[in-house]
Amino acid sequence: MINIKKDFSLKTLNTFGIDVKAKQFISVTKQAELLEILRRFYASELFILGGGSNMLLTKDINKTVVHVNLKGIETVQEDENHIWLNVQAGENWHEFVLYCIENNYGGLENLSLIPGNVGTSPIQNIGAYGVELKDNFEFCEAINVQTLNTVKFNKADCEFGYRQSVFKNKYKSQFIITNVCFKLTKRKHNLHLDYGAIKTVLDQKNIKNPSIKDISDVVIAIRSSKLPNPKELGNSGSFFKNPIISAQHFEQLQQKFDLKYYVLASGDFKIPAGWLIDQCQLKGYRQGDAAVHKQQALVLVNHGNASGHDILNLAKYIQAQVFNTFNIKLEPEVNIY
Numbered sequence: 001m002i003n004i005k006k007d008f009s010l011k012t013l014n015t016f017g018i019d020v021k022a023k024q025f026i027s028v029t030k031q032a033e034l035l036e037i038l039r040r041f042y043a044s045e046l047f048i049l050g051g052g053s054n055m056l057l058t059k060d061i062n063k064t065v066v067h068v069n070l071k072g073i074e075t076v077q078e079d080e081n082h083i084w085l086n087v088q089a090g091e092n093w094h095e096f097v098l099y100c101i102e103n104n105y106g107g108l109e110n111l112s113l114i115p116g117n118v119g120t121s122p123i124q125n126i127g128a129y130g131v132e133l134k135d136n137f138e139f140c141e142a143i144n145v146q147t148l149n150t151v152k153f154n155k156a157d158c159e160f161g162y163r164q165s166v167f168k169n170k171y172k173s174q175f176i177i178t179n180v181c182f183k184l185t186k187r188k189h190n191l192h193l194d195y196g197a198i199k200t201v202l203d204q205k206n207i208k209n210p211s212i213k214d215i216s217d218v219v220i221a222i223r224s225s226k227l228p229n230p231k232e233l234g235n236s237g238s239f240f241k242n243p244i245i246s247a248q249h250f251e252q253l254q255q256k257f258d259l260k261y262y263v264l265a266s267g268d269f270k271i272p273a274g275w276l277i278d279q280c281q282l283k284g285y286r287q288g289d290a291a292v293h294k295q296q297a298l299v300l301v302n303h304g305n306a307s308g309h310d311i312l313n314l315a316k317y318i319q320a321q322v323f324n325t326f327n328i329k330l331e332p333e334v335n336i337y
Contacts, residue, residue, distance in 0.1 A: 002040075007021050010022055050090075101212055139154045141153075237299065
């Protein structure tokens, strides 16, 4: 029997810690329960909730919130060099990465300490320190909320881009991802050391031949030094995407600013959003309990009692300041409801 809770607070189920209520709330631990709910309700009556890490809630949810809490990690294939793991959507992302590290399965170590659950990771094509989810993604399975059919999406089907996928655009709200399969290395790991401060920290520790655990430990240390723990200070990690600008725009800005940037294969330039915000003197800037984190300008935080609207108004103020200074429009990375 499905347990439906009324006027349920979502404060502990979103990493910003915004206290909004769900008209109705159901937590599902089995795929059969999820299918039963989809049969009982119109898809338009449902609000699907995963780890609550990539969202900003600005109002009460006048729908039935379905918390996808499916658990399990299963080996579906294995050979001398690789292992394929099928992971249920409700598994915590970082705990899954640590599981891989403990078993010497390589590929996800650079993605340590990213908040959220496995099921929502393909939607955003999560990424950090030179690695994206798509690099180790094999396929995912998702339920079509209209037909209730389970559809298998391979990498090409997902049309992954920078923090993008078909689930965020073309098929937004049309599918619920139930499980994700990853292809990981068992030996001869392909290590990514050149992005951010990973190599610098490894050199400081005099680690010449790092293991995947060494890389994970360094990434955890770097992220912990820059990013607040959502359990201690409400946040959703990086609030804005790193903008991509044309070579012409870059040349114009380079005449006025000592830019931080990454050159893309397309010839365009990626500019760190945190650096742009920092240049506008907004690191640590506060509007009531909504603030820019004092150590990482890309992170917006809730000091306790900020509403979703407070955070959103702060984000709009930041966007205006960056646009006025650099003629660059920052786009939110988080989903705003």
